[in-house]
Amino acid sequence: MATCLMTEADHIKVLVIRFSSIGDIVLCTPVLRCLKKIPGKEVEVHFVTKEAYRNLLENNPHVDHLHLLDGRLKDLISELRAAGFDYIIDLHHNIRSAMVKLSLRKPSGSFLKLNIEKWLLTRFKINRLPSKHIVGRYFEAAALAGVSDDGMGLEFFLPDDAEVSPSELPPSFSEGYVAFVIGGKHATKRLPNEKIISICNKLPGHILLLGGAEDAENGRMIAEACGENVVNDCGRFSLHQSAYLVKQSKLVISHDTGLMHIAAAFNKYLISVWGNTVPAFGMVPYMPKYPERSIIVEVEGLACRPCTKIGYAKCPKNHFDCMMKINEDKIVDSAKRILAAP
16 A cells, blocks of 8 residues: 655646556546545646547546557657656556656555455465455555545546437337447356347347447347347447447446446446456446445356456356356346336
């Protein structure tokens, strides 16, 4: 945990580092907001990330300047050195962020990745991980700047052009819909198509399938198997437009992926489905104001789970029990209860 080194100056300039990816950057947003709220201080917040993720933060009013890695790290470091920071908050803690800190030589706090603890859990099923959400560990890294969590949760800011016209969806979807995020970076984080089809066929009302272009074919097969109440929009819309559709939904069902955290930023009712990864890693939906809106669905007690902290292209045991044994009724019954509420 970083020790508070707050300067007496009224104006301070802070650099926050998180190079990737979607969910991890969204999870940084409470720190950014709270930096701007430090009592008696005018805080200028700079954020460094990869060019590919600029759209996640360019609408965030708590970020004064974005620095983008889109080429040589040496060039980025030169740009950062010229900016002249008072503090560095490293929420990535990798070789690149270490090189930035070493080059700038400013007081810094670093997010603890707990890789040894995660290795113990994945390799030997020994859980030495703290019972703390990753957002809490982010704030530990930010403590040197006098920052503490305000308990207001995540934020995601949509640009004006994110709105999706009602004409883009079937007219009946104006009555409301469930957003089902079928994607996930790794196959072992995703329900098989047959499980998604089975769940969709048990759910009432309309269902919108969301994901990236890489999920479009799966979405097509699922929608064709389910009929007109299920619409495939995977790969059809931008990330911001998909986020808009998540925001407008009655309920979100999602794997452990970026749109899950965006849904949490909107405080949506959210059923998250977990395969090879586990909530113990500290990255469950973060909704401190509305914890009752987050429902976790997982297969507990599997001897092989978690098999990795990230994911695989296929189950290393070839049975995929962590997803094949998911309780569909828990998902369906929870969804029906939420949808029936006034």
